[in-house]
Amino acid sequence: MRNYIFLLAFIAVMPFAQAETAEEKGLAIAVESDNRDKGWSDSSAEMKMVLRNRHGKESTRKIRVTNLEMDGDGDKGLTVFDTPRDVKGTAFLSYSHSLVPDEQWIFLPALKRVKRISSSNKSGPFMGSEFAYEDISSFEVPKYSYKYLRDETIGGIECFVSELRPQYKHSGYTKTHVWIDKAEYRVQKIDFYDRKDSLLKIQRFTDYKLYLDQYWRAHTQTMENQQNGKSTTLYWDNFQFKTGLTEKDFEKNDLKRQR
Amino acid sequence: MILNVSVKHWVKISWLFGAAMMLSATATANEWSGYMAGEYRYFQHESPFADPGQYDPSFVLSPEYYHEWDEGQQSLIIAPFLRIDQQDAERTHVDLRELQWLYVEDDWELRLGLGKVFWGVTESQHLVDVINQTDLVENSDTEDKLGQPMINLSFFQDWGTVDLFVMPYFRERTFAGKDGRLRSSLVVDTDKASYESGAGRQHLDVALRWSQTFGDWDVGLSHFYGTNREPLLQLNATFDALIPYYEIMHQTGLDIQQTTESWLWKLEVIRRETTSDTFTALTGGVEYTFYGVFESNMDVGLIAEYLFDDRNDELATPFEDDVLIGTRLAWNDEQSTELLVGMIQDVESSDVSWNIEASRRIGDRWKLSAEARLFSVRNNDTALYSFRDDDYFQLELARYF
Numbered sequence: 022m023r024n025y026i027f028l029l030a031f032i033a034v035m036p037f038a039q040a041e042t043a044e045e046k047g048l049a050i051a052v053e054s055d056n057r058d059k060g061w062s063d064s065s066a067e068m069k070m071v072l073r074n075r076h077g078k079e080s081t082r083k084i085r086v087t088n089l090e091m092d093g094d095g096d097k098g099l100t101v102f103d104t105p106r107d108v109k110g111t112a113f114l115s116y117s118h119s120l121v122p123d124e125q126w127i128f129l130p131a132l133k134r135v136k137r138i139s140s141s142n143k144s145g146p147f148m149g150s151e152f153a154y155e156d157i158s159s160f161e162v163p164k165y166s167y168k169y170l171r172d173e174t175i176g177g178i179e180c181f182v183s184e185l186r187p188q189y190k191h192s193g194y195t196k197t198h199v200w201i202d203k204a205e206y207r208v209q210k211i212d213f214y215d216r217k218d219s220l221l222k223i224q225r226f227t228d229y230k231l232y233l234d235q236y237w238r239a240h241t242q243t244m245e246n247q248q249n250g251k252s253t254t255l256y257w258d259n260f261q262f263k264t265g266l267t268e269k270d271f272e273k274n275d276l277k278r279q280r
Numbered sequence: 281m282i283l284n285v286s287v288k289h290w291v292k293i294s295w296l297f298g299a300a301m302m303l304s305a306t307a308t309a310n311e312w313s314g315y316m317a318g319e320y321r322y323f324q325h326e327s328p329f330a331d332p333g334q335y336d337p338s339f340v341l342s343p344e345y346y347h348e349w350d351e352g353q354q355s356l357i358i359a360p361f362l363r364i365d366q367q368d369a370e371r372t373h374v375d376l377r378e379l380q381w382l383y384v385e386d387d388w389e390l391r392l393g394l395g396k397v398f399w400g401v402t403e404s405q406h407l408v409d410v411i412n413q414t415d416l417v418e419n420s421d422t423e424d425k426l427g428q429p430m431i432n433l434s435f436f437q438d439w440g441t442v443d444l445f446v447m448p449y450f451r452e453r454t455f456a457g458k459d460g461r462l463r464s465s466l467v468v469d470t471d472k473a474s475y476e477s478g479a480g481r482q483h484l485d486v487a488l489r490w491s492q493t494f495g496d497w498d499v500g501l502s503h504f505y506g507t508n509r510e511p512l513l514q515l516n517a518t519f520d521a522l523i524p525y526y527e528i529m530h531q532t533g534l535d536i537q538q539t540t541e542s543w544l545w546k547l548e549v550i551r552r553e554t555t556s557d558t559f560t561a562l563t564g565g566v567e568y569t570f571y572g573v574f575e576s577n578m579d580v581g582l583i584a585e586y587l588f589d590d591r592n593d594e595l596a597t598p599f600e601d602d603v604l605i606g607t608r609l610a611w612n613d614e615q616s617t618e619l620l621v622g623m624i625q626d627v628e629s630s631d632v633s634w635n636i637e638a639s640r641r642i643g644d645r646w647k648l649s650a651e652a653r654l655f656s657v658r659n660n661d662t663a664l665y666s667f668r669d670d671d672y673f674q675l676e677l678a679r680y681f
Contacts, residue, residue, distance in 0.1 A: 072614055080614055080644060106680030107647045108616070109313055122541065124493075132423065134398040137498045141542045142571045145579060149614040190541075193572070269386060273493065274434065274441055278355070278382060278389070280309070280346055 047167030047183040054206040055162050061236050063089045063266035067259045072150050075250035080105075082148050088159070089271050095119060096159040097271040101279045102148075112279040114271065115140075119163040120189055128276035135276050144193025150253040151222060151244040153193055156213075164189050170198070175210060179203045194221070205229075207237045215248075222246050233262055309352075314343035314359075315647075317678035323461050325669040331459045338365040340678075344378075355382045359427075363418070368460030370470070371417040376427045389434045394427035397445075399489065399500060401537040401546040402563040404585045404604040404624060408533030408548050410504050411487060413451040420462045420653065420667070421635065426451045440492030447485040450507045453524065464666045468513060469521040475507070476527045476555060483507050483528070500535045508554055527554040542569050546585070561589040561597070565604065581608035583622070594629075594662035601627045606635075615641045629659040633667075649676045 041049070065087040072080050083103040088096050095117030102111045110130035117123045123140040143155040165185040173182050180200040187194055195218045200210040208226055215221040226239035242255040269275075321336040341362045348355035359378035365371035380393035397411040411428055418424035429449040435442045455468035477483040485506020492499055511524035531552040538545040544567040551560050565585030573580050583606040587599040594600060606622030617640045625632045634654040641647050651674040655667045 074614070105616075105641060105644050106313065107315070107641060107645075107678070109680070124539075132398055133396045136401075137493075137537055137539045137544070139539060139542050139544060139569055142569070142579065145571050146577050146612045149612060149616060191571070269436065272436065274389075274436055278384065280348065280355075 043169045044167060046169035047185075048162075050169065050181050050183055050201055050206070051162055051165070051167050051185075054201055054208070055160065057206050058236060059090070061090055061233070062263045063087065063270075065259075065261045065264060065266075066238075066257050069256040069258070070148065070150055070152075071254045071256070073252045073254075082150075087266060087270070089266055089268065095123070095161050097268070098159065099271055099275065099279070110280065112276045114273060114276055115158070116271075117159045117161070119161040122190075123158070126273045126276060128279065133277070135273055141191050143189070143191040151246045151251055152253055152255070155187070155189075155192055155194075156224070156244070172203075173200065175200055178209060180209055205237055207239070220247050230260075232260055236262060309346070309348045311346050312343060313346070313681065314341075315678045315680045316341045317676050319674060319676040321461070321672050321674045323669075324671040324673070327461060328666075328669050329458075329463070329465065332461045332463070333367060333459075336365065336367045336461065338363055338371065342377075343681075353384050355384075356380070357382070365417075365460075368417070368457050370455065370457030371460055373415075373417065373454065375415065377425075378427055387436050389432075391430070391432040391434075394429050395432065396425055396427060397430075397432070399502060399533070399535065400548055401498070401535050402548050402565065402585055403546075403567070403583055403606065404565075404587055404602075404622070405563055405599055406548075407550045407561055407563055408500070408502060408535045410502075410509055410531055410533070411445060411447070413453055413509050415454050417454040417456055417460065420670075426454070440490050443487075443489040443491075445485075445487040445489075447487070447506060448482065450481040450483060450485065450526070452481075452526075453509065453511060455524075461672065462667055462670045464513070464522060466515070466520065466522045469516065469523055472516065472521075473511070473524040473526065476525070477507065481507075496539050498537045498539070500533075502533045502535075504529070504531045504533070508552075512556065527556060529554045542571065543567075557591065557596075559589060559591045561587075561591075563587050567608075569608075577612040579608075579610045579612060581610075582606075583608065587624070594626075594659065596663070598626070598631075598662045598664045599624070603627060626659070626662075629662070631659050631662060631664065632656045633664060645680050647678045647680065649678070650674065651676070 068084050068086060070082040082105060085101045085103065087099045090096055098115045100113040102108045112128040114126045115123055125138050125140045126135055127138050128135050144153050147154055147157055165187055168184045170182045170184055173180055180202050183199050185197045185199055193216065194213050195216060196214050198212040199208060201207065202209055207229055211224040212220060213222040222244055224242060224244045226242050228240035229237050230240060231237055238257065238260050240257045243252060245252045317340045319338045319340065323334045326334060344357065344359040346355065346357050357378050357380050361375045361377045363371060363373055376394050378395055380391050380395045383390045399409045400406045412425035413428065414422045415424040415426050416422065428447060428451060431446045433444045452470055452473050455470055456463035458467045483506060487502065487504040489500060489502035506528065508527045508529040511526050513522040514525050516523050529552055531550055533550045535548045547564040549562040563585055565583065567581055567583045569579055569581040571579050583604065585604040587602040587604065589597050589600040592600050602624050604622055604624045606620065609619040611617040618638065620637045622635045623632060636652040639647060639649040654671045655664060657664045657668040659665065
């Protein structure tokens with residue numbers, strides 16, 4: 022936390038800095054992007070996930086996600102699965118942290134069992150999709166090191182392009198390249214490079230909508246695996262913010278009565 | 281039999297109730313889910329007893345109705361269960377797994393009705409898990425449970441969660457009948473069950489549990505006073521059947537799990553006092569998972585547990601000095617393909633039982649599961665001895681709705 026305040030102070034004096042290094046600029050972009058998305062308190066949304074294999078065959082999953090913004094720490098999240106029907110009612114609780122391991126519990130409805138699970142599984146696929154657990158976990162500035170690469174216009178949108186290197190353990194990536202638009206500091210595209218440093222996946226963010234005059238949310242996110250030809254699209258819907266959720270709504274006791 | 285009738289009665293009421301709810305509810309959440317399945321068991325050997333055969337098809341229906349109102353502050357869940365088994369009349373049974381009203385406040389919750397509760401952390405056996413009766417005819421692994429009538433109050437405090445249970449009615453354990461496999465040499469006559477308490481099934485059982493998370497540690501401490509879910513099996517007067525005798529017990533249980541990186545360290549300890557016996561038992565072990573092995577998406581988990589019971593009586597429990605070695609494979613594919621292989625070996629006698637479970641989703645609504653249990657038991661002084669020829673392979677195809 023202290024580091025973070027230090028960073029903010031540092032960024033505040035940024036305009037007067039003489040020569041900004043690529044690392045400083047990369048960090049400044051990430052901090053600005055993160056700051057613009059602060060203060061939403063809590064949110065909920067529904068998500069449909071469409072998995073496509075190489076032959077275009079599709080399968081669908083539906084989940085509901087609620088999140089709680091935590092000051093000076095990673096967010097808390099509660100995910101409930103509606104389909105496929107055999108996992109209906111399965112609920113997943115996560116306390117994310119920047120650099121120390123996340124805390125995670127899962128509720129298995131058939132056994133009524135709440136299980137604490139290891140959070141080392143960052144790079145594994147989320148529900149058989151092309152999204153890894155680390156791709157859907159909450160963004161925290163200290164999770165990466167940053168380096169600004171260049172400006173680039175993609176799809177008519179002017180962007181900063183930065184290189185991020187994960188600083189947390191067990192990541193499946195050596196680095197990612199992230200396109201953030203200059204106008205609103207929203208992520209437009211991410212290239213993921215695998216442990217052998219070759220391009221693994223490309224994620225695109227589209228259908229951005231503005232909530233509460235401040236918070237931009239991409240309603241469509243597509244992840245294309247460049248190595249196996251599979252892709253996954255997330256369709257988000259029904260975003261709600263500041264619904265009055267508290268930490269009490271994100272405890273392992275709550276898992277048992279999720280529907 | 282009385283129980284059977286009352287269960288059927290409950291099922292009828294709950295279906296009517298459910299139907300009424302569906303008609304009345306408009307602006308509130310209201311839904312049906314569940315599954316039906318066909319199961320086929322093939323026993324490798326002929327039964328040492330005359331009646332049971334080697335092939336056993338059966339059918340399961342397990343619907344669940346859920347209704348919530350008051351913006352989720354109140355809800356009702358109704359989950360009947362039905363199995364029709366071709367061989368064993370005792371395995372053909374209905375139950376109400378759940379018929380529970382839930383009321384939620386900020387700092388407390390109240391559950392009223394029939395419900396299911398799980399306590400514990402280990403994989404090989406569930407010593408501290410004593411609220412629900414085991415539905416033994418469903419599966420010899422004791423993982424299936426009967427609905428328990430209860431009043432359950434939960435309090436949430438900074439120093440932990442306290443669960444209070446009052447259980448006004450006892451459910452008897454189910455046992456395979458004379459035509460069923462996985463039975464004892466003498467059949468258990470469940471209609472003649474007797475009780476230590478004069479109140480019989482109406483003995484008021486109570487339980488208390490405190491649980492809390494301290495960083496990497498998840499801890500639970502519980503005490504149960506009431507009818508022991510595990511009966512003593514006594515010879516009847518004509519020496520041709522076993523009769524379940526249910527004692528009153530005090531049981532204190534402790535369960536701990538420490539989660540660091542890919543390691544899960546687990547411990548369950550109980551101390552149980554009954555008129556006939558007082559003993560300590562424990563299960564302790566570790567689970568380690570290799571994520572994404574060999575550059576694939578597959579996870580390989582390794583499980584090792586030690587099982588101990590200080591009665592040192594193989595007839596009371598076969599797991600008095602045993603070791604579990606197991607592995608859990610998850611392909612993390614679109615079909616959620618999984619395989620679990622476990623082996624429990626007695627340290628002294630070298631008797632072994634194997635448990636293999638695999639499953640894979642087909643499309644969005646079907647699931648195929650396979651299961652095998654293999655028993656290699658030579659010691660005839662163990663509770664497992666009567667299962668020595670009950671090695672089986674099972675396929676189940678389930679349709680979810």
